Amino acid sequence: AVKTGDVLAFLNHLLKHVTGELVVVLDNAAIHRAKAVSAFVEAQDRLSLVYLPPYSPEFNPIEKVWAYVKRNVLGNFCARTTKELRTRLRAGWQRIRYIQLPQRLMAATSI
Structure with missing residues (x-):
């Protein structure tokens, strides 16, 4: 099972290895919307998250x-x-x- 800490580690990894503006598209899983994730993203100038609409497998x-x-x-x-x-x-x-x-x-x- 993926936990909030894993999401934070992944985003941190992306920031270290991808230059420039970074937009990550996520589903609406609770771990993606955790307060810790939101706080982490707010502290990063070049990272933003876009969430898929709920129940949208297409x-x-x-x-x-x-x-x-x-x-x-x-x-x-x-x-x-x-x-x-x-x-x-x-x-x-x-x-x-x-x-x-x-x-x-x-x-x-x-x-």
């Missing part, structure tokens, strides 16, 4: 990938161990790497 392409994984990789699957789940997910991600994501994901999901 603006967040990874949501289509997750929907595909849930439906086609993990659907009707109940892992007995974390190792079994990990193996299934790795195989699924390998499959995703070789499909044409935009066309296949749009067809495979109802999003």
